[in-house]
Amino acid sequence: MCRKMKAAVMIAVMIAVIVICRDAGKRLKESIMETAETGAEASGSCLIVLDPGHGGIDAGKIGINNAEEKQINLEISLKIKKLLEDGGITVIMTRTEDNRLADTQKQDLMERVKIMNEEQPALVVSIHQNSYQESGVRGPQVFYYTDSAEAETAAEILQSELNKMDPSYTRKEKANSSYYILKQTEVPVVIVECGFLSNAEEAEKLISEEYQNTVANAVVSGIEKYIN
Ligand SMILES: [Zn+2]
Structure with a gap:
């Protein structure tokens, strides 16, 4: 060549x-x-499961103003869903109507846990309202499962966002090892008790559209901070 x-x-x-x-x-x-x-x-990084507590014949706590917890839970959850979806986050609800998922309370909780474990979301937020024998007690409280570091982080962020709603809200997120929903799930779950239906002023606020929107915005801001 x-x-x-x-x-x-x-x-x-x-x-x-x-x-x-x-x-x-x-x-x-x-x-x-x-x-x-x-x-x-x-990893379901953009999927959130919202769980409005109670429903159907299970009204949950009854407020000092006769408000039913199940209804407030659903109203706030639907507001959270809308805000999350507007932000491009996929939302699955355990219920969207006034119903229970099964005949008994135990089966209802089992059905909710089944949805949470099957969907594998980045976070489950279970919405509830609180009650206490002392009517002066008020303010939001977030629970997480004792052994979940991810849920603890989410709870800390959510509690801090909810505390911003009022300078008198100073509660810290709380670990719990006995709630069925926290114990039986394989994904991070937090229970948000938005306020106390046993406190007259707070019970009235919790049924108002305005305060429900404030709570929903605080929860959404917490969820967004957590997943980012
Ligand atoms: Zn409840």
Whole structure:
């Protein structure tokens, strides 16, 4: 082979190597991106399960003003759902109407836990209202399962966002190891007790559209901070 031909062959080989490497690199990059997307979907990073407590014949706590906890839970949850969806987050609700998921309270809780475990969301937020024998007690309280570091982080953020609603709200998030929903779930779950139906002033606020929106905004801001 003459020198010129050798040089031409060398150049052709080098070009071929460059093209192959570039394509392989591109394919690798695409495959990494696909993996990242699938990974994000698999971990449910943008999926939240909302669980409005009680429903149907189970009214939950009855307020000093006769307000039923189940109704307030649903109203606040639907407001949270709307705000989250506006922010591009997928939401699954354990109930959207005034119903119980099964005949007994135990079966109802089992059904809720089943949904939470099957959907594998980034976070489950169970919405409830509190009650206490001393009518002066008020303010939000967030619970998390004792052994879940993720739920503890979420609870801390949510409690802090809810405390911003009123300077007198200074409660800290609380660990719990006995609530069925916290114990039986394989995903991070927090229970948000928005306020006390045993406190006259708070019971009135909790049935108002305005305060429900304030609570919903605080919860959504907490959820967004947690998942980001
Ligand atoms: Zn409740």
